[in-house]
Amino acid sequence: xxxxxxxxxxxxxATASNWATAAPIGSFTAxxxxxxxxxxxxxxxxxxxxxxxxKNATNTIVGVIASGSNPNWVLQANAAVTATAQPMRGATxxxxxxxxxxxxxxxxxxxxSGVGYTVTIGATFTAQDFTVSGGTVTFTGTQTTNxxxxxxxxxxxxxxxxxxSFTIVPTTxxxxxxxxxxxxxxxxxxxxxxxxxxxxxxxSAVTLSSGRSFTLSGGTLSLNNFGLSCSTFSTxxxxxxxxxFGSSGTITVFGSGTVFNxxxxxxxxxxxxxxxxxxxxxxxxxxxxxxxxxxxxESDAISFTFSGLAYQxxxxxxxxxxxxxxxxxxxxxxxAITVYGDYTLGTGGQTFAATITNGTTFASTNATTRNIRSxxxxxxFPLIFNGVGGSWSLFDALTCSNIAxxxxxxxxxxxxxxxxxxxxxxxxxxxxxxxxxxxxxxxIDSTSGTSNVSGGSGVTYATATSIYNFVGTVNSHTIGLGFxxxxxxxxxxxxSAGIINLSGSANLDxxxxxxxxxxxxxxxxxxxxxxxxxxxxASGTLTFATTTASNTTVSVSNALGGTSTxxxxxxxxxxxxxxxxxxxxxxxxxxxxxGAGTVNLNGFxxxxxxxxxxxGSITMNNGxxxxxxxxxxxxxxxxxxxAPSKVDFNDATGSIQFSASSPKSMDTNTTSxxxxxxxxxxGNFTLTNTNGTALNVTxxxxxxxxxxxxQALTFYFTNFTLSGCAFSSANVGVRSTVSKSxxTVSVSNxxxxxxxxxxxxxxxxxxxxGNVNGGSNSGWNFTAIAGAVNSAFFLLF
Amino acid sequence: MIVIPFKFxxxxxxxxxxxxxxxxxxxxxxxxxxxxxxxxxxWLSIIRGESIx
Numbered sequence: 001x002x003x004x005x006x007x008x009x010x011x012x013x014a015t016a017s018n019w020a021t022a023a024p025i026g027s028f029t030a031x032x033x034x035x036x037x038x039x040x041x042x043x044x045x046x047x048x049x050x051x052x053x054x055k056n057a058t059n060t061i062v063g064v065i066a067s068g069s070n071p072n073w074v075l076q077a078n079a080a081v082t083a084t085a086q087p088m089r090g091a092t093x094x095x096x097x098x099x100x101x102x103x104x105x106x107x108x109x110x111x112x113s114g115v116g117y118t119v120t121i122g123a124t125f126t127a128q129d130f131t132v133s134g135g136t137v138t139f140t141g142t143q144t145t146n147x148x149x150x151x152x153x154x155x156x157x158x159x160x161x162x163x164x165s166f167t168i169v170p171t172t173x174x175x176x177x178x179x180x181x182x183x184x185x186x187x188x189x190x191x192x193x194x195x196x197x198x199x200x201x202x203x204s205a206v207t208l209s210s211g212r213s214f215t216l217s218g219g220t221l222s223l224n225n226f227g228l229s230c231s232t233f234s235t236x237x238x239x240x241x242x243x244x245f246g247s248s249g250t251i252t253v254f255g256s257g258t259v260f261n262x263x264x265x266x267x268x269x270x271x272x273x274x275x276x277x278x279x280x281x282x283x284x285x286x287x288x289x290x291x292x293x294x295x296x297x298e299s300d301a302i303s304f305t306f307s308g309l310a311y312q313x314x315x316x317x318x319x320x321x322x323x324x325x326x327x328x329x330x331x332x333x334x335x336a337i338t339v340y341g342d343y344t345l346g347t348g349g350q351t352f353a354a355t356i357t358n359g360t361t362f363a364s365t366n367a368t369t370r371n372i373r374s375x376x377x378x379x380x381f382p383l384i385f386n387g388v389g390g391s392w393s394l395f396d397a398l399t400c401s402n403i404a405x406x407x408x409x410x411x412x413x414x415x416x417x418x419x420x421x422x423x424x425x426x427x428x429x430x431x432x433x434x435x436x437x438x439x440x441x442x443x444i445d446s447t448s449g450t451s452n453v454s455g456g457s458g459v460t461y462a463t464a465t466s467i468y469n470f471v472g473t474v475n476s477h478t479i480g481l482g483f484x485x486x487x488x489x490x491x492x493x494x495x496s497a498g499i500i501n502l503s504g505s506a507n508l509d510x511x512x513x514x515x516x517x518x519x520x521x522x523x524x525x526x527x528x529x530x531x532x533x534x535x536x537x538a539s540g541t542l543t544f545a546t547t548t549a550s551n552t553t554v555s556v557s558n559a560l561g562g563t564s565t566x567x568x569x570x571x572x573x574x575x576x577x578x579x580x581x582x583x584x585x586x587x588x589x590x591x592x593x594x595g596a597g598t599v600n601l602n603g604f605x606x607x608x609x610x611x612x613x614x615x616g617s618i619t620m621n622n623g624x625x626x627x628x629x630x631x632x633x634x635x636x637x638x639x640x641x642x643a644p645s646k647v648d649f650n651d652a653t654g655s656i657q658f659s660a661s662s663p664k665s666m667d668t669n670t671t672s673x674x675x676x677x678x679x680x681x682x683g684n685f686t687l688t689n690t691n692g693t694a695l696n697v698t699x700x701x702x703x704x705x706x707x708x709x710x711q712a713l714t715f716y717f718t719n720f721t722l723s724g725c726a727f728s729s730a731n732v733g734v735r736s737t738v739s740k741s742x743x744t745v746s747v748s749n750x751x752x753x754x755x756x757x758x759x760x761x762x763x764x765x766x767x768x769x770g771n772v773n774g775g776s777n778s779g780w781n782f783t784a785i786a787g788a789v790n791s792a793f794f795l796l797f
Numbered sequence: 798m799i800v801i802p803f804k805f806x807x808x809x810x811x812x813x814x815x816x817x818x819x820x821x822x823x824x825x826x827x828x829x830x831x832x833x834x835x836x837x838x839x840w841l842s843i844i845r846g847e848s849i850x
Contacts, residue, residue, distance in 0.1 A: 154798075154817035180817055183836040185843060203800075205814035207840050225802075227813040229844055248804075250811050254844035280810035284846030307809030327809040 105129035105149065108137050108156075121145060121162040126169075132156040132182075145188075148172075153182040154204070160186045167191040170198040170219065178203040185209050190230070194219030196240040202226040202249070211255065216241050217265065223249025223273075231255030233279075235265035245273030252280040256287035256311065260304075262294035271300035276322055276341060283308035286330070292316035298340045298365060310349065317358070325350055326375065334381055340364045344395075345377040356381040356401075364390035364412070371395045386410040388431075394419040394440070409433070409455075415462075416440030424448060428456030428481070436462035444479075446472035446498070454504070457482030461489055468506070470494055480504035486549035488525040493517075497534075505545075507552075523570075524554070528580075531557040542585075543568040546575035546597055555580035566590045567608060571597025571616055579604040579623070587628045593618065593647040601625070601654065611639040613647030613668065620654035620675050630662035630683055639666035643691050648672040652698040652718065658685050665708075673698055673718065679705045679725070686730050689713055709736035709755065716759070720745045729754030732776050738763070752777050803833050812840050 106127045108119065121141030129149035136157040143164040148171060153160075158181075160166070166188040170177050173195055180203035187209035192200045198219035207229040208214060214230040218239030221228075229252040235241060243251075243262075253259040260279055262269045271277060279302055283289050289311050293302045296319040304320060306313060307327030314333040315323075322341030325332065329349040336358040343362065359382035364370045366389070373395035380401040385392060390412035399422040400406055406425030411433065418438035424445055428435075435456075444451045453468060461483055469492040470477045481489050481504040488507050493500055495512030502508070505523040510530045517533045521540030525547070529536065536558040542565055546552045554577055560567070567585045571577045573596035584607040585591065591608035593599060595616045601623025609629040618625075629638045638658065641647065648670045655676040658664050665686035666677065674695060679685035679702035688710025689695050699719040700707060706726035709715055711734035720740055727747075729736040732754035740761035747765050753774030757763035765771040765780045773782045799822065802815040814836055816829060824832075841847075 152817075155819060180815075182817065183814070183832070183839065185839060203815065204817065205812060205836070205840065207843055210843060210846060225813060226815065227811060227840075229840060248811070248813065250813060252810050252844055254846070278811070282809060282844050284844075305809055324808075 106131070108132045109134055121164060124164070132158045147177070150178045150180075152178065152180040152203070153184045154180045156182060158182065158184040160184055160188065163188050165189050165191055167193060168200055170194040170200075173197045175199070176201050176222075179206055180204045181206050187212060189213050189215065191215045191217055192219060192221055193217035193237070193239075202228060205229070213255070216243065218267065220244055222246065223251070225249045227252060229254065232257065232259045232261075234258075234261045235263070235267070235269055237265050238267040239265075240267050240270070241265065242270040242272060243277075245271070245275055245277040247273065247275040249273065249275070250278045250280060252282065254282050254284065254308075256283050256285050256289055258290040258292060259283070260291040260293065263292050269294055271296065271302060276303040277301070278303045278305065280305045280307070281313075282306070282327075283311045285309060286311050288312040288314070290314040290316065293318060293320065296320070298363065301340050303341055319363075322370075326373075334358050337361070338363045340366070340370075340387075342371045342373075344371075344373040345375050345379075347375045350377060352377075352380050359384050359408075361386055362390070362392055362412075363387040364392070366390060369393045369415070372398060374398045383407045384410065385412050385414060387412040391415065391434075393417045394421065397422070400424060406452075416442070424451050426453045428454070429458050430455055430482070431458045432484075433459050434462050435459050435466065437466040438463060441467045441469050444468060444470045444472075444477060446470070446475035446477050448472075448475075450476045450478070452478045454478070454480040455482060456489075456504070457484065459483050460485040461487035463487060466490060467492055470500070472498070475499070476501065479506070481506050486547040488547060488550075490526075503540075519560075519565075525550075525552045527552070527554045527556065529556045529558055533558065536560065538565040538585075541566045541568055543570055544577050545570040545595070546572050546577055548572045548575065551576045551578065553578045553580050554583070556583045557581055559584040560586065566592065568592045568594060569599045569616070570595040571599060573597055576600050576619070578602050579606070583607070585609070588633070598650060603654075609638070610634055611647075613639070613641040613670070614645045615647065617648040617650050617672070619650040621651065623654045624657060625655075626657045626659055626680075627664070627666075628659050630660035630664045630681075632662050637665040637667040637686075637688075639668060641668050641670065641691075643669050646670050649675060651675070655701075661705075667710075668695065669693060670695070672696070676701060679703065679707050681705050684708060686710065687715070688730060709738070711736055711754075713737070714739055714758075716740070720747070720761075722750060723747050724749045726751045726753070726774070727755065728752065728774060729776070732774070735776060735778070747771060752780060755780070801829060805833075805837050810844070812837055814840075 118138040121143045124144040126146035130147050130151045132153045134156050138159040139162045141162040145166055147168045166186055174197045176199040178201050185207045189212055196218055199222050201222040202224045205227045211231050213232040216235050217237040218241050220242040222244040223246055225246040225248045227250045232255045233251055233253050286309050301319045301321035303322035305324040310330040312331050315335050315337050317336045319338045323339055324344045325346045326344050328346045331351045331353055334353045334355045338361040340363055361384040364387040369391045371393050378399045378401050388411045393415040394417045397419045406423040408427045410429050411431055413434035415436040419440045420443055422443040422445055444453055464487050466489045471494050476499040478501045483489055483505055490507035493510050493513035498515040500517045502522050503520040507526040508524050509528045510533050514532050514534055516535040518537040519542055523543040523545050525545055538560045544554050565586050566589050569577055576598040578600040579602045582605045588609045590610045590612055592612040592614055593616050594614045598617050598619055600619040601621055603622045605624040607626040611627055627638050631638055646669050649672045652673045652675045655678045657678040657680045659680045660683050661681045662683040667688050667690050669689050669691035674697045676699040677687055682705045684706040686708040694714040696716045700722050702725040704725055708728055708730040711729050711731035714737040717740045727750045735754045735756040737756040737758055739759035742760045744762040749770035750765055751772040751774050752765055754776040757779030763780050765782050766784050767782050799818045800815050805812045816832055
């Protein structure tokens with residue numbers, strides 16, 4: 001192909017000889033055919049006039065404007081030369097390309113005198129490279145211009161007013177076409193319709209005039225980190241196409257209607273670019289706007305920024321990268337969208353459609369934290385967090401409408417970033433996830449009627465204080481939190497009436513709450529159940545626990561009623577649960593001691609139906625355990641260790657009391673010293689160890705009911721002050737042994753049977769003190785003997 | 798050729814462009830800044846729906 005210079009504006013574009021093959025020399029130059037040639041100009045500077053001369057490429061005068069008037073002129077070539085020649089560029093170019101099969105490069109140069117000129121596009125034409133190299137050149141007309149090569153207006157002051165399609169149609173495979181508009185806005189529809197492997201590369205910003213659209217029909221549009229601005233952007237044809245945003249390229253659409261649509265062509269659309277792939281949508285009218293990015297994935301999702309007047313905005317259901325509504329003041333329609341990047345709501349008057357059936361899903365799987373900034377907007381639609389490996393941080397407080405909307409968190413991690421998250425429903429993940437509160441809180445609002453918080457068994461709380469505050473009056477909250485790790489979420493209840501249905505695991509503080517608290521098998525850590533609550537119901541198993549990292553305290557000011565409540569203490573190794581109040585559970589219910597840690601009664605009283613010892617230890621600290629049930633009702637001992645596991649005692653203060661009026665027993669294989677065992681009921685009481693080893697007992701007492709000791713077992717007593725009851729082996733025919741290392745035991749009103757008394761102590765059970773030798777005893781002094789120090793000693797002689 | 802890329806960033810959009818000049822251009826720095834500003838103003842006018850004169 002040749003490079004032709006259009007510097008004379010003569011003849012028709014279709015005639016190759018009307019173009020120069022070299023750059024212009026000197027002032028006005030022209031090439032033209034001999035004789036008269038009509039041409040048209042609609043505007044230009046300077047104004048044409050009959051008599052103007054025309055020069056050729058070698059600056060030789062070749063003609064003159066013979067006649068005509070604006071815009072139609074007649075050029076007379078090879079006419080006489082006038083002495084007052086003026087430069088001229090006004091011209092009409094029309095027809096097909098000089099060589100349509102292999103278009104020429106065309107160049108519009110600067111006018112030698114510096115004045116501008118106008119080129120009217122009279123008919124469709126095609127060029128290879130198209131260059132306006134300098135000067136002030138205006139292109140007008142209504143005809144299509146086709147470009148197959150580079151297009152550059154750089155260095156010139158070009159006005160492109162030709163409204164015909166500005167079509168870039170490379171036909172060569174893998175060719176790259178540069179487009180440098182040099183600040184010129186193009187008042188035409190721009191179409192890039194290359195073969196699939198061709199590329200249109202922006203070499204500057206490309207801005208289309210108002211109402212002008214950009215259509216990507218085929219090939220790659222490489223923004224090359226520049227901005228493309230158009231009224232609307234769409235695709236067409238079945239040819240494969242790509243938009244390469246580069247690291248910072250942007251597309252700005254400023255029209256209305258469907259302003260960005262990648263689904264209008266049947267060919268596949270690929271989005272690439274290492275940046276966030278930004279499309280800015282602005283609209284200076286209130287006409288509705290729709291964007292449709294087509295089928296996107298996380299790796300090629302597009303970011304959108306919205307601004308302008310109060311137009312209604314519809315995001316076609318699908319996947320988006322970041323969404324930024326900060327400059328948007330219209331009404332956002334409710335569609336089901338997925339957001340992989342940041343999410344920012346409007347700082348101004350942005351509103352939401354009344355329909356809220358569709359949720360917005362945050363689905364990033366990227367390690368980079370995504371920010372959510374609500375700017376004070378209340379979100380009326382559900383939010384879903386579901387991105388494996390993703391993480392989100394609140395830039396500011398996030399509030400969801402309290403009308404049946406909330407957050408479903410399935411995967412990923414959330415950081416409140418010291419902000420509050422307010423919602424009506426919150427479903428937390430069972431998969432591994434991290435929840436960071438900082439000084440922020442989750443506020444559960446049941447103002448609309450009910451609220452629900454559930455799940456979270458996979459959640460690790462990053463901070464020690466993670467508070468769920470429940471608010472809303474005379475309504476119902478259902479709470480079922482889970483967690484993993486060592487930081488426990490805390491539940492704060494409203495300082496008002498209402499209904500709290502609590503399950504799951506948490507710290508609990510009911511201070512101020514005056515309604516009904518219903519416990520359904522919760523695991524509670526630091527616990528304060530205050531007398532302010534009007535009704536306390538409990539069902540299932542109530543567990544007080546510690547983590548491996550922290551001790552807990554428990555204060556329950558109300559009796560734990562309910563129909564099937566069992567109490568479990570589960571302190572981890574090296575950790576303790578310390579009572580801050582008495583605890584009373586239903587008299588048919590069991591208390592289990594599990595875990596390897598300690599339960600510290602701290603001087604308080606635990607009242608329970610039965611006890612199962614499966615691990616750990618009890619620090620009595622002068623506390624009392626009252627066991628109220630009997631063996632008949634239980635079908636076995638009311639206190640039993642889950643041998644070989646057991647519960648031990650860290651001190652021997654306080655007492656364990658058995659109060660049933662029917663037979664009851666304590667079957668323990670503890671190796672520690674039992675605190676005082678008190679038989680406070682009228683039914684028989686048996687202390688035994690079916691595991692067969694001896695027991696150490698601080699003391700034993702009775703208010704009248706019989707006391708039995710396990711047969712053939714030895715009981716080492718620290719003190720022995722039992723009186724006023726029957727005292728025997730559980731099987732009189734097989735003696736039990738009581739042992740005390742020193743001192744004198746003096747009992748009264750005991751009827752002793754099958755008891756062997758040993759150790760360094762003197763065992764006096766004088767009949768004069770109301771004692772009765774029931775038989776099968778040994779080691780007891782039933783009759784006072786002066787000077788006796790050890791009845792066993794005298795037996796030897 | 799000398800290519801001078803420039804960018805104006807706004808919260809709602811970014812204008813990214815470049816000025817291409819001959820090696821022997823005679824523009825001053827101020828001239829270049831004026832060109833940048835003029836291009837930005839044109840762009841802002843278009844996307845704001847303002848008439849361009």
